[in-house]
Structure formats: structure tokens, C-alpha cells
Amino acid sequence: MDVIAWALVPVVxxxxxALTAVLIAVVALKGTASRERAAVLRAVADVVRAVYGRRTRLSDPAPYGDAPEG
Structure with a gap:
């Protein structure tokens, strides 16, 4: 029984x-215009990375290369 628990806990x-990330994306995209979806998905990706402890781009001055020229 313990072997089954050791195998199932990481899978669950x-x-x-994964389900949390999908639900966050669905809630964030609900009611957004198509021209805004890319920005919303980038923000959702940053939030998901931050929640799960991965390195995020939030600390970069221009995280997606959209800094003003000049």
C-alpha cells in the first residue's frame, strides 16, 4: 500500500x-478581446511560474522585448 501511495502522490x-494552470488561463482569458490575449497569456505564464517557484521574467526591465526605442 505504501508503494502505491509513493507512486500516486507525485502524479496527483x-x-x-496542471489543472490549476489551465483554470487560471481560462479565467484570465474569459471576456478578453483577441488583440489582448497574447499579453494576458504572458501575464498568466509569469504568475504560474512564480507560483510554482520557477524563475520569472518579472524582474527584467523589458521582459518581452517591448521596451520603447531610443
Whole structure:
């Protein structure tokens, strides 16, 4: 029984993390115009990375290369 628990806990944890990311994206995209979806998805990706402890681009001065010229 312990072997099954050791095998299922990581799988269930990854499944919960994936479902959480999908739900965050669905809620964030609901009601957005098509021209705004790319920016919303970038922000959602930053939030998901921050929540799950991965390095984010939030600290970069121009994270997506959209800094003003000049």
C-alpha cells in the first residue's frame, strides 16, 4: 500500500498543478478581446511560474522585448 501511495502522490500533485494552470488561463482569458490575449497569456505564464517557484521574467526591465526605442 505504501508503494502505491509513493507512486500516486507525485502524479496527483502534477495533475493538480496542471489543472490549476489551465483554470487560471481560462479565467484570465474569459471576456478578453483577441488583440489582448497574447499579453494576458504572458501575464498568466509569469504568475504560474512564480507560483510554482520557477524563475520569472518579472524582474527584467523589458521582459518581452517591448521596451520603447531610443
Amino acid at each position: 500533485g502534477m495533475l493538480v498543478a
